[in-house]
Amino acid sequence: MGDRVGVGGQAGSCLQSDCEHCAARDENHCPKALATYGSIYPDGSKTYGGFARYNRTPGHFVFKIPDAIPSAAAAPMLCAGITVFSPLKYEGCAGKRVGIIGLGGLGHFGVLFARALGAEQVVVISHTSSKAADAAAMGADAFIATSESPDWAVKNQKSLDLIVSTVSTPDMPLAQYLLLLKVRGTYIQVGAPEEALTGFNMFSIIAKNLKIGGSIIGNTEEIKEMLQIAADAKVKPWVQERPLKEANQALLDMEDGKARYRYVMVNEEYTGQ
Structure with missing residues (x-):
């Protein structure tokens, strides 16, 4: 409670001990892996990605963001x-x-x-x-x-x-x-x-x-390691913050190759959080 956290491109997997991928902490290769964008949880509800006001994700796939990494920098790290x-x-x-x-x-x-x-x-x-x-x-x-x-x-x-x-x-x-x-x-x-x-x-x-x-995304241990290395090495991605109300235009601009080098959508209702 109260931690600043992030969710990457994966929102779930079976996490069963008899799954060779989950048991090896290669959850991203689990045949029951769920994407963060538009997948369906076992209870029938949908996963919602970066355009949502709220997010519900199993804690195994939620990562604490080191204090040294700004939120706008952490967001694209978790996927790209x-x-x-x-x-x-x-x-x-x-x-x-x-x-x-x-x-x-x-x-x-x-x-x-x-x-x-x-x-x-x-x-x-x-x-x-x-x-x-x-x-x-x-x-x-x-x-x-x-x-x-x-x-x-x-x-x-x-x-x-x-x-x-x-x-x-x-x-x-x-x-x-x-x-x-x-x-x-x-x-x-x-x-x-x-x-x-x-x-x-x-x-x-x-x-x-x-x-x-x-290669496709990475497993949970790699994500934790990446965030720590990014904090220690002061990795600074080149991002451009844009208000969420400009999401449609940002998508068009991205398709036109205008992003330098990742657009980060900022929900105006929660600025500063």
Whole structure:
């Protein structure tokens, strides 16, 4: 009672001891997992997300926010933040050369957390160089603009140990991204294209012993660890606060790519809480 808390992208799972995922604290992979947005609880009631005035969520999926993290910064960490923190932590990005594909809401968290977790080098890969200055201000060491250098993949081949891709376009140049990886490098996809990806040569994986994987949000222990690391390392996401009455326009602006780099809706009725 009285704590400042947050809820991420997951609002429930079975939490049964005979569930291999919940027993291993990988609740995000439970077959009965409930999303925070529009899922149905066992009693028939609905989960409500960030546009609601009130929220009811089982305590297992509610997290105390460290005092050092402002509410507007904590809110997007609990979904976008953990989406990239989880694979960066799991793949052991500390001391590695890390590539982040896309500098949007997810990608900017990728840069911030790769730096906080001790990556040796952080490289942003984007279509144009329009966000290069922002990437540098976030802590990125280098920037690759793929549309501005026809041989970008060849120039930077075998330069990265780990790539986390946050983009959701189905026509991404996956074969060229894989060229950037060193031998035994890892490519993790967190952006979710709705259509099938274009093909790539399987030999590009075999020849360098590459690993391709995916990741979705994170489990409860990872979220707690992320919040503590964010507090200790003073991770400051780039957010723009907007009143809840502007929610519809904020969605349109986000679709137009205007967010820099996450919109946080503030309920005017509860300002300051």
